[in-house]
Amino acid sequence: MAVNPIYHQTKSTLLQERDWIMEAKKDPERFGPLYTKYHEQIFRYVYQRMDDQEQAFDVTSQVFIKALSNLHKYEYRGVPFSSWLYRIAKSELYQNFRDRKAKRTVNVDTVHLADITEEFDDDNLVADKNRLIRCLAELREADLQLIELRYFEKRAYREIGEILDVTENNAKVKTFRALERLKKQFLK
Amino acid sequence: MRKLNTTLDREPMTSQEIRDRQDFNYILKETAVAKVPIWKSIWFYGPVGIAMVTMVVSAVRINPQNEQFEDKTTLSQFNTTNTEDYPANTIVVEKSEELTETKSDSNKENETAIASTEQTVDPSNTVTPNVKADPQQVDPAFLANEKSNEQPEVMPEPPIERVVKIASAKTMPSIAGVFNGRVAIGSICSTGKIDCNNGYEIISFDIQYDNGIESTVDRVSGSQIPSTICRKLRRFNVGSPVFITRIVAMNQKGERKQLLSMQIEPTF
Numbered sequence: 001m002a003v004n005p006i007y008h009q010t011k012s013t014l015l016q017e018r019d020w021i022m023e024a025k026k027d028p029e030r031f032g033p034l035y036t037k038y039h040e041q042i043f044r045y046v047y048q049r050m051d052d053q054e055q056a057f058d059v060t061s062q063v064f065i066k067a068l069s070n071l072h073k074y075e076y077r078g079v080p081f082s083s084w085l086y087r088i089a090k091s092e093l094y095q096n097f098r099d100r101k102a103k104r105t106v107n108v109d110t111v112h113l114a115d116i117t118e119e120f121d122d123d124n125l126v127a128d129k130n131r132l133i134r135c136l137a138e139l140r141e142a143d144l145q146l147i148e149l150r151y152f153e154k155r156a157y158r159e160i161g162e163i164l165d166v167t168e169n170n171a172k173v174k175t176f177r178a179l180e181r182l183k184k185q186f187l188k
Numbered sequence: 189m190r191k192l193n194t195t196l197d198r199e200p201m202t203s204q205e206i207r208d209r210q211d212f213n214y215i216l217k218e219t220a221v222a223k224v225p226i227w228k229s230i231w232f233y234g235p236v237g238i239a240m241v242t243m244v245v246s247a248v249r250i251n252p253q254n255e256q257f258e259d260k261t262t263l264s265q266f267n268t269t270n271t272e273d274y275p276a277n278t279i280v281v282e283k284s285e286e287l288t289e290t291k292s293d294s295n296k297e298n299e300t301a302i303a304s305t306e307q308t309v310d311p312s313n314t315v316t317p318n319v320k321a322d323p324q325q326v327d328p329a330f331l332a333n334e335k336s337n338e339q340p341e342v343m344p345e346p347p348i349e350r351v352v353k354i355a356s357a358k359t360m361p362s363i364a365g366v367f368n369g370r371v372a373i374g375s376i377c378s379t380g381k382i383d384c385n386n387g388y389e390i391i392s393f394d395i396q397y398d399n400g401i402e403s404t405v406d407r408v409s410g411s412q413i414p415s416t417i418c419r420k421l422r423r424f425n426v427g428s429p430v431f432i433t434r435i436v437a438m439n440q441k442g443e444r445k446q447l448l449s450m451q452i453e454p455t456f
Contacts, residue, residue, distance in 0.1 A: 028219060032212050040206045047201070051193055057209055061218070068219045105193040137192045 009080055018076045024068070031068050038082050039064070042089050048153060049093055051105040059096050063089045083162035090163075106144065108133060112152050119151075120183050135185040143178035150175050359386045361393075361435050361447045363413075373426055373454040377418040382411045388437035388445065396431040398424045407434075426454050 009017075017037075023030035042063055047056035066088050067074075074084060097104055113132055136144060149160045161171035360367050361382050364375035382390045390411035396403060399420050408414060413421075421430060433449040 028216055031215075035212050035215060036210065039210050040203055043206050043209075044201075051195055053201070061211075061215060064215045065218045068215060103193045105195055107195045107198050110197055133194050133196070137194060 014078065014080065017081050021071065021074060021076060021081060025071055025074075028068055028071075031064075031071070034081060035064055038085055041082055042085050045086060045089055045153070046093060048107050048148065049105055050096075051107075055096065055100075059089070059092050062092050062096075066092065079162050083159075086163040087165070106136060106148065107152070108136070109152060116147070116151050116179070116182070119179055120186070132182075132186060135182055138185055139178070139182060142174075143181055146171070146175045146178040147182065359384065359388055359437065359445060359447060361390060361432070361437070361450055363432075363450070363452060366452060367448075368451050370453045370455045373422050373456060376413065376421060376452070376454055377415070380413040380415070380418055382413070382432065382435065382450075384411075384437050384447065386439070388439045388447075390447075391436050391438050391444075393435040394431075394433045396433065397421055398428060400424045421454050426456060429453050 017034070020030065020033050024034065039060065043056060043060045046059045046063070047053065050056045050059070063085060067085055074081075096102070110129060113129055116132065136147065139147065145164075146160065149155045149163065150157075155163075157172045157175070158168040160175065161168045164171060164174075166174070361384050363382055364371050364379060365383075382393060384390050392407065392409045393411075394405050394407050395413065395417060396405045397417065397420060398404075400423065406417065408417070429451050430453070431449060431451055435447040435449065436444055437447050438444045
């Protein structure tokens with residue numbers, strides 16, 4: 001399975017990121033490199049959960065405005081800056097849904113649905129796309145988020161852990177359990 | 189089922205499309221606008237808060253109306269202070285130990301607040317103002333000097349009831365027909381007596397005056413202002429207010445009342 005290539009960073013790139021943050025804390029205009037680096041990632045994360053492209057761009061802008069406004073509170077912990085941005089993005093997304101009284105969106109790629117059914121390890125299982133989508137909609141929000149992050153966005157468990165503020169192993173276990181529940185729902 | 193929109197196989201956006209929508213200047217501009225105004229920051233409330241509290245405290249302390257309030261506070265203390273029981277055949281001399289606070293509003297009853305201790309002396313002694321409350325602290329030379337200024341004996345006074353009724357407006361004390369205002373010093377010292385209507389006789393009162401050193405309060409039994417006090421009134425209090433408070437009167441039936449306080453201003 002392909003994973004998000006942007007996430008994987010060497011130690012030197014992480015240190016460089018830290019320096020950018022330190023400089024941006026003193027001068028907001030130095031936040032530019034971080035914005036350029038993470039804008040696309042954050043936009044794709046937001047757009048994956050929204051159906052309106054313009055709204056997604058607005059929310060992405062809000063994420064960076066919030067990040068820059070609260071940059072003085074950020075503490076470097078040896079993980080990519082994107083982990084913090086994802087948490088802000090999640091918060092802004094749900095705020096946007098509340099403000100607009102809008103429904104959360106799940107963007108499903110049928111190719112990825114096949115990846116999920118492969119994980120069910122049941123050769124006799126006939127993949128029914130529509131039924132699987134219905135089952136996804138019935139999942140709890142936390143389980144749906146794990147499936148989404150892992151199978152639709154192709155993120156590494158480590159990155160999932162950092163976005164959800166859990167360990168890599170915990171992210172793996174939780175994703176497995178979420179998949180089990182989806183399977184149970186699908187076979188019902 | 190949860191409220192959820194599902195979109196199948198949406199057209200993916202290219203990286204170039206997303207990059208074209210990047211606008212860092214907008215982010216900078218919005219961040220500057222979104223910054224917390226100074227009056228909302230916690231740093232604002234420290235110095236400004238302290239300054240405000242200081243101003244309010246200063247205003248409260250400087251406000252002259254509060255002085256009146258303080259007077260009323262002491263007045264309430266005064267009104268709740270019960271007259272002490274005095275042994276028979278004694279003259280009671282009281283000496284104030286704290287500065288007396290007064291309210292000099294000529295339209296209102298003048299009130300005096302005192303914190304006093306009492307000293308019981310032999311009936312043969314005269315009323316001796318300015319004697320320290322503690323007999324052990326009394327200067328014998330001073331007492332001897334004062335003894336020479338003999339005064340008529342004050343009538344022995346039985347203990348006053350602890351609950352003293354406030355006199356009705358009809359029962360008024362006066363000196364030379366004056367309840368509140370200027371009185372010739374000659375009139376005060378010639379009669380030296382506080383009169384009362386409605387068949388009541390004054391049996392004790394407090395007098396606050398300037399003894400040349402400080403403002404002092406003496407408790408006097410009877411209705412007569414002692415000559416020693418009279419001399420000091422003549423010498424030090426002409427043109428300044430003298431307060432006569434805690435005036436207790438008794439009628440022929442033995443009923444006692446506390447009358448309204450007086451403020452007089454001795455004049456030549």
